[in-house]
Amino acid sequence: xxxxxxxxxxxxxxxxxxxxxxxxxxxxxxxxxxxxxxxxxxxxxxxxxxxxxxxxxxxxxxxxxxxxxxxxxxxxxxxxxxxxxxxxxxxxxxxxxxxxxxxxxxxxxxxxxxxxxxxx
Amino acid sequence: xxxxxxxxxxxxxxxxxxxxxxxxxxxxxxxxxxxxxxxxxxxxxxxxxxxxxxxxxxxxxxxxxxxxxxxxxxxxxxxxxxxxxxxxxxxxxxxxxxxxxxxxxxxxxxx
Numbered sequence: 001x002x003x004x005x006x007x008x009x010x011x012x013x014x015x016x017x018x019x020x021x022x023x024x025x026x027x028x029x030x031x032x033x034x035x036x037x038x039x040x041x042x043x044x045x046x047x048x049x050x051x052x053x054x055x056x057x058x059x060x061x062x063x064x065x066x067x068x069x070x071x072x073x074x075x076x077x078x079x080x081x082x083x084x085x086x087x088x089x090x091x092x093x094x095x096x097x098x099x100x101x102x103x104x105x106x107x108x109x110x111x112x113x114x115x116x117x118x119x120x
Numbered sequence: 121x122x123x124x125x126x127x128x129x130x131x132x133x134x135x136x137x138x139x140x141x142x143x144x145x146x147x148x149x150x151x152x153x154x155x156x157x158x159x160x161x162x163x164x165x166x167x168x169x170x171x172x173x174x175x176x177x178x179x180x181x182x183x184x185x186x187x188x189x190x191x192x193x194x195x196x197x198x199x200x201x202x203x204x205x206x207x208x209x210x211x212x213x214x215x216x217x218x219x220x221x222x223x224x225x226x227x228x229x230x231x
């Protein structure tokens with residue numbers, strides 16, 4: 001059974017750094033692209049970028065380029081999303097999702113989401 | 121402002137049928153497959169339709185998808201109160217060096 005299990009909710013102050021995780025199981029982690037998707041409070045879904053764990057190739061949506069870093073650890077089948085200086089506007093739920101068959105494919109499995117709250 | 125345009129809300133009575141539209145352009149819907157996602161309140165999105173009109177295992181045939189030109193449509197028949205959710209379309213967009221894009225979402229109310 002394919003599962004993506006994300007790390008727990010975080011409360012941070014502006015300017016702090018953060019790294020959240022998405023642990024995959026039930027399939028070959030290195031063979032599928034993993035995406036990160038943001039959902040701000042009461043808003044829609046925004047695709048942030050993807051990583052191919054097989055070779056760590058990474059692509060970012062222009063809106064998020066330079067704002068976050070996506071990485072992956074093949075040894076633990078875990079993808080990561082990190083910030084070096086959080087802003088209040090980063091408050092959102094972040095989902096990881098697997099792209100089916102290639103980077104343009106649909107997101108067929110989703111993590112449960114990680115709520116990130118940034119507040120002074 | 122989303123690249124893909126969906127109506128903010130639709131509503132219908134239990135047992136009835138509803139359609140949700142998703143409008144794009146040649147750089148996205150016109151040349152790529154469309155998928156649809158259901159997000160029940162407080163939960164993660166779930167894939168409902170992929171490759172324009174295919175249903176993943178476990179998705180009832182009450183849900184259907186179609187695409188024509190630069191627009192796509194999600195259809196739901198035999199509406200149930202449990203279908204009340206937000207629905208999103210999504211596809212690859214070839215502009216700006218390529219990225220996945222979602223519609224703004226449509227809130228379905230089953231009256």
